[in-house]
Amino acid sequence: MTTLWPTSYYTSEEHLALEQERIFERSWICAARSSDIAAPGSFVRVGVGRESVLLVRKKDGDVRALINLCRHRGAQLCLEDGGTFKNSIRCPYHGWTFNLDGHLVGAPFLHELPPETKERHLFTARAEEWLGYVWVNLDPTAPPLAEQVGPLLRKRFGDEDVPGNYGCDELRVAKEVTHEVRANWKILYENFCECYHCPTMHPEICQILPSWRTGYGTVSGPEGPKQDGSPLADGATGFSLSGKAAAPRLPGVPEKDARTFHGILLWPNVHLMFIPDHVMCMRFEPLGPERTRVVTQWLFHPDAISTPGFSPDDAAALVEVTAMEDFEACERVQAAAHSAYFEEFHTPHESLILEFRSWVHQILYPEAEGRAKETM
Incomplete structure (x- = not known):
């Protein structure tokens, strides 16, 4: 038995966008080697579906998957492929600063901004480690890996x-x-x-x-x-x-x-x-x-x-x-x-x-x- 697919499945930008949305952005994706972020504060920047994601090793050893996008004006936080954050991630545009959990911990004139500003934490994805790799799922409701x-x-x-x-x-x-x-x-x-x-x-x-x-x-x-x-x-x-x-x-x-x-x-x-x-x-x-x-x-x-x-x-x-x-x-x-x-x-x-x-x-x-x- 043969399951026929139309040729658009192989050639269409629109069909690939659907696959990105429903497959690569809702499945667990093998994204990076765990040893690439072995030390606390180390990170790598990876692509998951159409999103840029920062995989960060926290001090407690857990891995955090942070969407690489500032919650102020949407600038990408990091352009490097990898490196080390000390204790925080600072947006170079306006200086909004987030801890390695993705929580907003500082911004210029923060006391003058609306109270809800303090809740503008980074978007996060789910991360698990298996077989020495970090696996990422953008879907917060997805079942475990x-x-x-x-x-x-x-x-x-x-x-x-x-x-x-x-x-x-x-x-x-x-x-x-x-x-x-x-x-x-x-x-x-x-x-x-x-x-x-x-x-x-x-x-x-x-x-x-x-x-x-x-x-x-x-x-x-x-x-x-x-x-x-x-x-x-x-x-x-x-x-x-x-x-x-x-x-x-x-x-x-x-x-x-x-x-x-x-x-x-x-x-x-x-x-x-x-x-x-x-x-x-x-x-x-x-x-x-x-x-x-x-x-x-x-x-x-x-x-x-x-x-x-x-x-x-x-x-x-x-x-x-x-x-x-x-x-x-x-x-x-x-x-x-x-x-x-x-x-x-x-x-x-x-x-x-x-x-x-x-x-x-x-x-x-x-x-x-x-x-x-x-x-x-």
């Missing part, structure tokens, strides 16, 4: 807490690569929802994960996700271009996963890989209806990173070679989306795409669930 990711985790891994075995909170970013791809974020995300293209396009990764030559990866299969993961090829010791491990096995990884690849997609825009010696996180950020920023981070144990001669490049190279092949294919689909003849057909190998599309439609059109046209 666990309710968004829990069903996806259970379907992929069953009752086992596979991500918990990799100690993601303790890992550090050993390498980060950012690409801007000329394709809609959904085209890219759906590419990673299936491995039907792997035997055709990805000889490098199929050499390391031979089971992928069947057209099924780990996130989908003829009987659903492979909860046991995908075994490394005989002779391979790691998930890398050379087939060699880049570091010792992570401390919490059980023996049964010592030679196993696990992957999962966490809607709307996160792709995680769990490998014995490291974790990879890929995030998809829409920049326009036909442009997407893809941020990939490789996470290793700090002891491995500090070892003389350590390099993440071999492990990163396998993902980078594969990703560049994927990006080129996605750009071909995007270019064709302008054709009057554009249509899609999904094989059983691509069943996760249908689940993703169903989720998108439920979020975009809750009042008309199932609005997408279905054809056999």
Whole structure:
């Protein structure tokens, strides 16, 4: 069965605005690495949907997500990508000052201003930390992060807490690569929802994960996700271009996963890989209806990173070679989306795409669930 989407879903500014409003501004979004704001007062500026958000580490260790907009005349408070606030955030326009909770604590001639001025605190978003990342939700009424990711985790891994075995909170970013791809974020995300293209396009990764030559990866299969993961090829010791491990096995990884690849997609825009010696996180950020920023981070144990001669490049190279092949294919689909003849057909190998599309439609059109046209 194929769920058809009109081409405007890939090309329309208006449709992207709807997705920003109802998906990216109402879902939990993986926004930054917790270690980026480890010290009290440290902050990073991130984009969530169409909003600029300041993630600030408070003295008590909690993270506060503050909308980067002064409550006086609406100026952006901060233009830097990151840094450290001492005890407050001061707007450079008129000098209104807010504490790290976002409460207004000072303004020129405050005693002469209307009493309600003192209540003009910064707008805030919700923030939670999980897997060593800060997740942000602009919707104050949204359920906790666990309710968004829990069903996806259970379907992929069953009752086992596979991500918990990799100690993601303790890992550090050993390498980060950012690409801007000329394709809609959904085209890219759906590419990673299936491995039907792997035997055709990805000889490098199929050499390391031979089971992928069947057209099924780990996130989908003829009987659903492979909860046991995908075994490394005989002779391979790691998930890398050379087939060699880049570091010792992570401390919490059980023996049964010592030679196993696990992957999962966490809607709307996160792709995680769990490998014995490291974790990879890929995030998809829409920049326009036909442009997407893809941020990939490789996470290793700090002891491995500090070892003389350590390099993440071999492990990163396998993902980078594969990703560049994927990006080129996605750009071909995007270019064709302008054709009057554009249509899609999904094989059983691509069943996760249908689940993703169903989720998108439920979020975009809750009042008309199932609005997408279905054809056999």
